[in-house]
Amino acid sequence: DVKVTQSSRYLVKRTGEKVFLECVQDMDHENMFWYRQDPGLGLRLIYFSYDVKMKEKGDIPEGYSVSREKKERFSLILESASTNQTSMYLCASSFLAGQETQYFGPGTRLLVL
Amino acid sequence: AQSVTQLGSHVSVSEGALVLLRCNYSSSVPPYLFWYVQYPNQGLQLLLKYTTGATLVKGINGFEAEFKKSETSFHLTKPSAHMSDAAEYFCAVRAGNNRKLIWGLGTSLAVNP
Numbered sequence: 001d002v003k004v005t006q007s008s009r010y011l012v013k014r015t016g017e018k019v020f021l022e023c024v025q026d027m028d029h030e031n032m033f034w035y036r037q038d039p040g041l042g043l044r045l046i047y048f049s050y051d052v053k054m055k056e057k058g059d060i061p062e063g064y065s066v067s068r069e070k071k072e073r074f075s076l077i078l079e080s081a082s083t084n085q086t087s088m089y090l091c092a093s094s095f096l097a098g099q100e101t102q103y104f105g106p107g108t109r110l111l112v113l
Numbered sequence: 114a115q116s117v118t119q120l121g122s123h124v125s126v127s128e129g130a131l132v133l134l135r136c137n138y139s140s141s142v143p144p145y146l147f148w149y150v151q152y153p154n155q156g157l158q159l160l161l162k163y164t165t166g167a168t169l170v171k172g173i174n175g176f177e178a179e180f181k182k183s184e185t186s187f188h189l190t191k192p193s194a195h196m197s198d199a200a201e202y203f204c205a206v207r208a209g210n211n212r213k214l215i216w217g218l219g220t221s222l223a224v225n226p
Contacts, residue, residue, distance in 0.1 A: 004156070031212070040122070042218040043157075043203065050212065058213070090156055101147075102214065104156035 003027070004105035006091050012111045019078040021108050023091030030095060032074035033102065034058075034066060037088040049074055081112045115140045117206050119217035127225050132176075132191040134220050136204035139185060144206045146187040147214065148178055151201040160202075163187065174198070199224045 007022035023032065033048040035058075045058030047066040055066050063085060067075045074093075078085055088109050092102040120135040138144055145164045149157040161172025168180040174197075178189045187204060204217040 040218065043216045045213055048212065056212070092157075101159045101162065102157075104149075104158065106156045107154075 004091055004093055004103050006089075006105040006108050008108050009106060010109050010111075012113065013078075013081050014113055015082060017078075017081050017112075019081050019110070019112075021076040021078075021089055021091075021110070023074045023076070023093075023105055024072055025074075025093040025103070026072065027093065027095075027103070028071065029093035029103075030071075031093060032068065033092040033094075034064075034074065034076045035090045035092065036060070037090055037107070043090065046076065081110075083112050086110060086112045115144070115206055115215045117204050117215050117217040119202075119204050119220050121220055122218065123221045123223070125223040125225060126194045128196055129193050132189070132194045132198065132222065134189040134202050134204075134222065136178075136187045136189065136217060137185055138187065138204075138206045138215075140206060146178075146180060147205040147207070148172065148176070148187070148189050149203045149205065151203065151219075153200070157203065160189070194222075194224045196224050196226065198222060 004025045013019050031050050034046045035043045044060050049055045049068040065077045088107050090107045091105040094100045094102045116139045118137045147162045148160040150160050151157045161170045163170045163180045171177045176191045201219050203219045205214040207214050
């Protein structure tokens with residue numbers, strides 16, 4: 001079975017802190033994605049990566065950056081956390097972007113105080 | 114541009130009743146269509162997908178969906194609802210060579226005893 005793991009299920013941070021969310025997949029997928037999920041807004045794509053060291057902005061990249069140094073790991077970085085970044089963050093991976101199933105991790109619920 | 118509309122943000126059915134969750138899409142090229150389910154406090158998992166071929170697609174847990182090009186629809190159905198079907202359901206479309214999935218806002222399904 002494909003497994004996508006996220007470093008934390010719940011996280012509480014203070015405004016202005018630098019926050020790292022990590023995602024690891026074990027299926028040698030080329031593509032990895034970071035979404036945020038908010039009530040009434042569905043899933044919104046923050047960034048995605050189609051290869052090591054390659055990244056593309058999604059729909060809402062402001063306030064976020066990403067890092068993909070190894071194929072299996074995709075990190076989301078909040079440079080200076082703000083309260084409006086309180087959300088559920090979901091990581092996903094797939095073989096071919098859009099053509100194949102995206103496999104999701106369990107999510108990280110982030111609260112920024 | 115591609116888009117997805119899920120009619121009804123909340124749907125409530127009785128246990129044993131038909132489940133019908135509606136999804137309409139717009140796409141200028143033949144779409145790939147997906148339904149995902151999210152159980153409480155979990156990530157998303159694929160229910161079913163349509164790429165090419167047979168327009169009636171069967172998925173897990175007794176769900177199926179029919180691709181109707183003339184109606185630009187991909188509605189999700191299940192003949193008899195079970196309490197365990199209570200979850201959030203998301204429709205998504207990938208069109209052409211677009212790397213991303215375009216997501217609907219989701220439909221929350223409640224199943225009443």
